[in-house]
């Protein structure tokens with residue numbers, strides 16, 4: 001038992017470190033890019049721009065309709081066949097951003113459609129341009145609506161980054177697998193890495209609550 | 224003539240909502256549009272501010288006549304810099320405080336400095352009696368207060384004309400008075416207003432020009448007192464009779 005505890009304590013920093021150095025940067029960078037993609041794609045559809053709207057629909061269709069793992073394999077193992085070589089980390093960022101961007105685009109679009117048309121018209125009537133109304137009136141309101149589902153996606157992404165182990169990104173899960181191979185303690189170590197993911201998710205859930213409170217200043221309290 | 228619309232037509236699918244509607248508003252007029260529900264009053268007002276695109280019609284603003292269908296986005300924005308619109312449902316920006324509702328258009332569309340805009344915003348809020356609510360969000364205000372903020376937002380831009388679409392219809396009866404009071408005082412100050420309303424007592428006492436619309440057409444238009452006391456058309460007389468005691 002003391003052996004187990006010693007192994008647990010000994011491996012904890014070894015698992016946490018790649019968590020802080022890889023899992024979190026991978027998540028933060030990918031999610032930030034995904035949000036950018038989501039807002040642009042949602043706005044294109046909201047504005048009903050011809051051709052571009054169809055392109056956005058196709059993008060969402062493909063990235064929501066195929067497994068994340070398959071996307072990772074296509075980019076990392078498949079693309080070199082046609083001469084496109086991408087390092088593991090950037091490949092993971094690319095796939096995670098595109099995949100999450102497709103999902104979040106739908107979240108943001110739905111939230112934009114939930115903003116009453118009168119908000120846009122009021123902006124028009126005070127002489128604001130389309131982009132001014134979007135940036136200052138519609139998007140802030142839509143992002144508040146989209147905040148809880150987007151937070152969900154962020155937490156899901158933290159966990160999904162474990163898939164990056166499959167394309168040789170040395171994130172937490174891969175490091176854990178290596179320790180297991182050395183120590184033959186799969187139960188202890190996989191539970192341990194699970195706990196670290198739980199820790200990350202818990203922190204994010206806490207941040208989400210705080211964020212929602214701040215964003216809710218202009219929203220009527222539900223009774 | 225400040226604003227003159229001629230031959231405005233609009234249909235929604237099969238439904239002809241506006242049939243050759245004409246209108247003339249002079250600077251300083253308080254003009255009201257009255258008529259039964261479904262007459263096309265809201266649609267007409269929305270066409271005049273290009274929230275709807277008319278199918279036909281010319282609009283001359285300060286003598287500059289334009290085909291309403293061929294106005295570019297840029298021309299429409301330029302025109303809107305001189306007009307304001309007060310909605311039946313207020314449409315205050317939900318994510319902005321009362322003061323920032325008023326300053327938003329000044330800062331973004333008119334590129335005014337924030338300080339100057341806020342000074343002007345406070346002035347406008349004072350005008351509608353809501354200076355002390357400047358930091359409140361719309362959901363923290365009563366309907367009557369929200370509509371007064373909307374009026375402050377309208378006047379802050381110093382428009383040449385304000386369009387009102389039934390500004391008190393969404394309000395509880397006890398709150399209509401405060402909004403009508405503000406509008407009455409704007410009229411006394413010579414603000415040019417075009418008001419769609421069902422408040423006949425307000426129309427009779429405040430407006431100098433009355434337009435009676437029915438089924439997409441102007442039945443009668445002219446001096447308010449004259450139309451109330453001596454309408455030319457039988458339809459107008461029938462509509463006004465309940466209010467003419």
Ligand SMILES: Nc1ncnc2c1ncn2[C@@H]1O[C@H](COP(=O)(O)OP(=O)(O)OP(=O)(O)O)[C@@H](O)[C@H]1O
Pocket residue numbers: 235238240258259260261262263264265266267
């Ligand atoms: N966007 C729209 N699409 C289809 N029909 C519409 C639309 N807007 C208005 N209409 C129809 O046009 C007609 C005129 O509507 P409008 O709202 O202009 O009447 P109104 O005179 O303002 O009536 P009220 O006094 O009830 O406000 C109505 O029959 C209405 O159903």
Ligand SMILES: [Mg+2]
Pocket residue numbers: 264265266389
């Ligand atoms: Mg109406």
